[in-house]
Amino acid sequence: MKTFKLGGVHPAANKLSDKAPIEVAEVPALVAIPMAQNLGAPSKAIVAKGDKVKVGTVIGEPGGFLSSYVHSSVSGTVDKVDIVEDATGRRVQAVFIKVEGDEWEESIDRSKDIVREIKLEKQEIIDKVKAMGIVGMGGATFPTQVKLAPPPTAKPECVIINAVECEPYLTSDHSLMLAHPEEICIGVQILEKAIGVKKAYIGIEANKPDAIELMTETAKKGFPEIEIVPLKLKYPQGGEKQLINAVIGKEVPSGGLPIATGALVQNVGTAFAVYEAIQKNKPLIERIVTVTGKSIKKPSNFLARLGVPIRQLIDAAGGVPEDTGKIISGGPMMGKAMPDTNSYMVKGCSGILVMKNEESRRKAAGPCIKCGKCVHACPMGLQPNFLSRYSELGMLAEAEEERIYDCIECGSCQFSCPANRPLLDWIRQGKPKVMGILRARAAEAKAKAEAARAAEEAARKARELEAEHEEHHSKTEETHADVNAHLLKHSGPMPEDKK
Numbered sequence: 001m002k003t004f005k006l007g008g009v010h011p012a013a014n015k016l017s018d019k020a021p022i023e024v025a026e027v028p029a030l031v032a033i034p035m036a037q038n039l040g041a042p043s044k045a046i047v048a049k050g051d052k053v054k055v056g057t058v059i060g061e062p063g064g065f066l067s068s069y070v071h072s073s074v075s076g077t078v079d080k081v082d083i084v085e086d087a088t089g090r091r092v093q094a095v096f097i098k099v100e101g102d103e104w105e106e107s108i109d110r111s112k113d114i115v116r117e118i119k120l121e122k123q124e125i126i127d128k129v130k131a132m133g134i135v136g137m138g139g140a141t142f143p144t145q146v147k148l149a150p151p152p153t154a155k156p157e158c159v160i161i162n163a164v165e166c167e168p169y170l171t172s173d174h175s176l177m178l179a180h181p182e183e184i185c186i187g188v189q190i191l192e193k194a195i196g197v198k199k200a201y202i203g204i205e206a207n208k209p210d211a212i213e214l215m216t217e218t219a220k221k222g223f224p225e226i227e228i229v230p231l232k233l234k235y236p237q238g239g240e241k242q243l244i245n246a247v248i249g250k251e252v253p254s255g256g257l258p259i260a261t262g263a264l265v266q267n268v269g270t271a272f273a274v275y276e277a278i279q280k281n282k283p284l285i286e287r288i289v290t291v292t293g294k295s296i297k298k299p300s301n302f303l304a305r306l307g308v309p310i311r312q313l314i315d316a317a318g319g320v321p322e323d324t325g326k327i328i329s330g331g332p333m334m335g336k337a338m339p340d341t342n343s344y345m346v347k348g349c350s351g352i353l354v355m356k357n358e359e360s361r362r363k364a365a366g367p368c369i370k371c372g373k374c375v376h377a378c379p380m381g382l383q384p385n386f387l388s389r390y391s392e393l394g395m396l397a398e399a400e401e402e403r404i405y406d407c408i409e410c411g412s413c414q415f416s417c418p419a420n421r422p423l424l425d426w427i428r429q430g431k432p433k434v435m436g437i438l439r440a441r442a443a444e445a446k447a448k449a450e451a452a453r454a455a456e457e458a459a460r461k462a463r464e465l466e467a468e469h470e471e472h473h474s475k476t477e478e479t480h481a482d483v484n485a486h487l488l489k490h491s492g493p494m495p496e497d498k499k
Helices: 122-131 172-179 181-195 209-219 240-248 268-280 310-316 373-377 384-393 396-401 412-416 423-491
Strands: 022-024 030-034 058-061 076-085 091-099 158-162 200-205 226-231 263-267 286-292 300-305 324-329 351-356
Touching: 022 172, 030 076, 122 181, 122 268, 158 181, 158 240, 158 268, 172 181, 172 209, 172 268, 172 286, 181 200, 181 209, 181 226, 181 263, 181 268, 200 209, 200 240, 209 226, 226 240, 240 263, 263 268, 268 286, 286 310, 300 310, 310 351, 373 384, 373 412, 384 396, 384 412, 384 423, 396 423, 412 423
Parallel strands: 022 300, 158 200, 158 263, 200 226, 286 351
Antiparallel strands: 030 091, 076 091, 286 300, 324 351
16 A cells, blocks of 8 residues: 655544444524635635525625635524634624525536536636635635636646545544545535546555545546555645655655645535535535544434534533533544634535543653654654744744755644643744744745836836937937938029129
């Protein structure tokens, strides 16, 4: 089996919900749908109190760069547009809707029929993906239409589907593959058509043998260009750069985009969402989310609509255990600890992990023993020991020199440290500062380049104007000379009284 070359660790899988079927989460009497559900600028609410909405009605439009559309996941009346806290405690705008029945937009195909024929052309696919609010479902929430329109210099060669789900505990992607293998493959073909390639890979880690077998059988039935790639167990194999390296053996250049390798990477949940958007005209209004933990009574996989309270999902899995020490949005390696459970389901939430108190406690950090385990574990070939120290001391120039911007924040370094040093914590504090410096430097360079171009353009126009003036002056002198010659030729001798 394949895997990526550099680093990686082997945390316990703890896939407690891998055999749990997908349950449809109950729709509450009131939902709150946040407008910040993508990587970039938050969306802007376009509804107000008293407005009637259906399932699939647009309630938020892109509010800036890397933003997306947001649709109502329920039918009813808008109660208010207010501020809520998201899973990390950030205050964001949300649309509160009182649920009244379950009326869907008529344009959405709710039948169970699988639609295989792809009728839309390339640009139509990209436009519809945008209109349906599709974003990366692996957690990054990068607007999908942006990925489907790479720079003109890029030369896409294949699509790679991330079905690795290497984050411990989470099983939402696993359960999705078992439930909708054919729809996923059609979604992959749609992605292929959107970027103009005819080859795709679906990478799945070896701890999902049932998914590997089912997806392989499905691919053989009408999807010959899709290859299922079993991968060795190693974290963070679900990282975009690591997955590309594992599947096609190419490396993303430092500071470069993954598309530079010729591969477009999308999460398996995104492929399914693209299928529903293009073939069923269904916007992204729900997703599968894992609710799990060693003390959870019923580790579960729920199909939950956006805006459903997180607390409701935990209650459906048996409630918050008494020995709970921390609740995490996402997995234990890259997830974020939640300040409380008063947040709401969003597009990028793949899991809710309830950790026992003894699990969640950090051990006392000791001094670095210079063992090099963090360096060996880093999948990006960095030196986390130096990066964390530079960040801690505010040595940003040194952190930049050591390529802190290449850190994918996977946590492998911190996981492997025998001294329990908070390596990733310090790196996470220093990285945005360095990125800010890089952005400011790039903006300054762009401004200087634009100023130089403007100066050159002004100089060019001045030269052209001067040349035109000289030409005009030369023609004027020639004209005067011609007139004088003509007058001398035809005027005759001047009379004596005029001399």
